[in-house]
Amino acid sequence: MGIRVKKKKPAFYSSRRKRDKARLSFFFLLFFIGLFGVFLIVETFSETRNLVENDENFSKESNIVIYDYKTEENVRIEPKKVLQPFQMVKIEKNFPFQVVKSTNSLPNKSSARIQPLRKKFENPSVQSDWQSVSGSSDKFYVYSAYYVKKPGHKVRVIGAARTKTGQHVQCRYYDQVGNHYSTVDGTIRTIRENWNLRYSAIFVICEIPPENIVPKYVSVMPTSSPLASASNILRIQQHLDDDLRTESTIDFSTCVKPTFDYDNVLEFLEWIEFHKLMGVKHFTFYNHTIGISKYLILVDLDEMIVPRRGYNYSQLIEQLDTLSNKKKIGAYSLQNAFFYLQWPDVRLTYNLSYYPLAEAVSQQLLMLRKTRRRSRLHPHKQRSKYICDPEKVVEAGNHFIWEMMPGYNTLSTPSHLATLHHYRVCEFGGNQCVKTPSVMDKSILPFGESLTVSVAQNLENFSEKCHSSVSTILDKMYTTP
Numbered sequence: 001m002g003i004r005v006k007k008k009k010p011a012f013y014s015s016r017r018k019r020d021k022a023r024l025s026f027f028f029l030l031f032f033i034g035l036f037g038v039f040l041i042v043e044t045f046s047e048t049r050n051l052v053e054n055d056e057n058f059s060k061e062s063n064i065v066i067y068d069y070k071t072e073e074n075v076r077i078e079p080k081k082v083l084q085p086f087q088m089v090k091i092e093k094n095f096p097f098q099v100v101k102s103t104n105s106l107p108n109k110s111s112a113r114i115q116p117l118r119k120k121f122e123n124p125s126v127q128s129d130w131q132s133v134s135g136s137s138d139k140f141y142v143y144s145a146y147y148v149k150k151p152g153h154k155v156r157v158i159g160a161a162r163t164k165t166g167q168h169v170q171c172r173y174y175d176q177v178g179n180h181y182s183t184v185d186g187t188i189r190t191i192r193e194n195w196n197l198r199y200s201a202i203f204v205i206c207e208i209p210p211e212n213i214v215p216k217y218v219s220v221m222p223t224s225s226p227l228a229s230a231s232n233i234l235r236i237q238q239h240l241d242d243d244l245r246t247e248s249t250i251d252f253s254t255c256v257k258p259t260f261d262y263d264n265v266l267e268f269l270e271w272i273e274f275h276k277l278m279g280v281k282h283f284t285f286y287n288h289t290i291g292i293s294k295y296l297i298l299v300d301l302d303e304m305i306v307p308r309r310g311y312n313y314s315q316l317i318e319q320l321d322t323l324s325n326k327k328k329i330g331a332y333s334l335q336n337a338f339f340y341l342q343w344p345d346v347r348l349t350y351n352l353s354y355y356p357l358a359e360a361v362s363q364q365l366l367m368l369r370k371t372r373r374r375s376r377l378h379p380h381k382q383r384s385k386y387i388c389d390p391e392k393v394v395e396a397g398n399h400f401i402w403e404m405m406p407g408y409n410t411l412s413t414p415s416h417l418a419t420l421h422h423y424r425v426c427e428f429g430g431n432q433c434v435k436t437p438s439v440m441d442k443s444i445l446p447f448g449e450s451l452t453v454s455v456a457q458n459l460e461n462f463s464e465k466c467h468s469s470v471s472t473i474l475d476k477m478y479t480t481p
Contacts, residue, residue, distance in 0.1 A: 130160075131232035133169070135225040138162045142204065142220050145234040151406050155218055155236055157186075157204035163194050168223040171206030172230060173215035182209060186220060193397045203395075214238065252313050252387075253282040253293035257398075259301060265462065265473050266455070267301070270365050273454040274304055277447055279312040296390045298398075299420070303385060304367065305334050307418045308443045313387065316418055320411055330392035330408030331401050334420040336383035337441070338374040341425050342434045345369040348442065350449045358456035360474060365452060366423055367444045375437040377419065380412045385420050419443075 133140040142159035155171065169186040187205040194200035204220055219230035254275055262268075272283065275297070282293060295317070299305065307316045320332055348368045352359040362368055378384060381400045388396070388410075394403040401410050421444070426433035444451075463470045 131234070133159075133220050133222065134231035135222040135228060136161075136167050136169075137222075138165065138167070139199070140165075140167060142232050142234060145218050145236045147214055147236050147238045153208045153210065155206040155208060155215070157206065157218065157220055157234065159202050159204060159220070160199055161188065161190075161202045163190055163197060163200040165190075165202075169204060170221045170223050170226060171204065172219040172221055173206075173208075174217040174219070174233075176216045178217070182215070183221075183226070184209065185223070191395060192402045250281045250293045252278070252280045252295050252297060253284060254280050254297040254299060255284045256286065256299070256301060258286045262301065266361075266364060266459070267366060269455050269458050269462070270367065270451070271301055271304065273458065274367065274447065274451055277312065277450055277454065278305070278307075279314050293390060295387050297385075297387050298396065299385050302423045304421045305385065305387065305418060306421050306443050306447075309417055311446065317387070319417055320413060323414075324411055328408055329389075329411050330404045331386045331388035331410040333380045333384050333386045333400060333410050333412050334418055335380060335413070335415050336378040336385070336422050337419045338427075338433070339370045339372065339421055339423045339441070340374070340433050341370060341423060342431050343370065343372045343438065346371045346440065348445055348448050350452065352449070352452060355453060355456060357460065357470065358452045361456045361459065362448070362452040364474060365448075365455065367421070367451070368448055370423055371440055371442055371444070372438050373421075373441045374433075375439050377415055383420075383422070386410065 130141045130143055133142060138161065140159065140161045142157050145155055145157045148154050148156050155173075157171070161167065165188060167188060169188060171184050171186040172180055173182040173184070174180055184207050189203045189205060191201045191203070206218060208214065215236055218234050218236055219232050220234075221228065221230060275283070280297065295313070297305065297313075305313070307313070310316050310319060317332070321329065346369070347363065348371060350362060352362060384399050386400060388401060392405045392408045393401055394405055396402070404410070421441075459470060459473065462468070463473065
């Protein structure tokens, strides 16, 4: 059998092939440089045309919209009355405002080149909404903005973006009439409780230069488009200092996260009326702010914080404040106690013969039927919930405060003073939870009669206004798996 010998190609052949590859690479390089140049020219022409169109459109406007915070209405005035810097003027309804001199902080950039916001400046009110951040590398939305006095001098914007984002942003500040006067770099910070999901809630932290007053509005912009027209505008909300809070401030409010497919009328009335007995005056269900409130309670609809000494949350807070330095307490953590719905009912009874409907209601109220709980309480920060002073919280979590304002901390409430009653099925499915050690817990006993009467009265009002039968609602019993 013969052996084939592979002939070696001449050296000049290999050299010519390398030269051909080099020429081809150079050709592709010139092609892409030319294509990029065409795109750049088109983009520049488009931007210049948009700037001119915006300037022309603004010059045609005969007035400017200003939002009157007292009456929550729009007021229009002529531009010539407000374009003088630092001039205090009065318009109809006697609403004062101040025009701030332009101090654009963008280096070597003229504020005149930034596309005007005035044409779209139409009453950015307190009730925020999701607004997009156009030009960002991925989906990016902002919702509301707040002025933070301490620590530092900054604006905190709440939004949603990619959990792991490399987006860089700037914050564009405006005065009361929509005049841009400053742009600063912003920092994106993803909340800690993000569960490694693709998207998460985020904070955009915008510093305020020391020489500037607190802005009235802010837009979040990608740093890649510093001169583009803003796609979002948020009114910057300011909270009152402790010494400015008035008697009209609500002592206790509660906030509930989103609820889906929930239609249990009796259970909802029970939850509402119990918290009213505890002193809660305002209820917020999935919104961006609770308004002016001294204390905020963050619980779900199957959870209630039950004091074991005292008759409401005010008395509970008074007791807890004696356990530590009151001036340093920003939140109060409550340990979780599971009252599994699979355990049989052990009803608490009251003499309600004077009010037959209340007597019937007492047989169905969850807190009066499920009085057996798991013996072991969860430690603080595990399944726990809390009462907090919202002015002292930077980042709130589901079960504990992630970050407090400097100088404040969370007090762990002793279980003999109060616990979180959590009424639910076994957390891991099935019925194995009923085998765990349990005890009878009758801490709801002092509130049972008042709670029953309040629920019965509101049930009557509800059925009358909604043309619904009381018996139909009562027949919808709490069910166990």
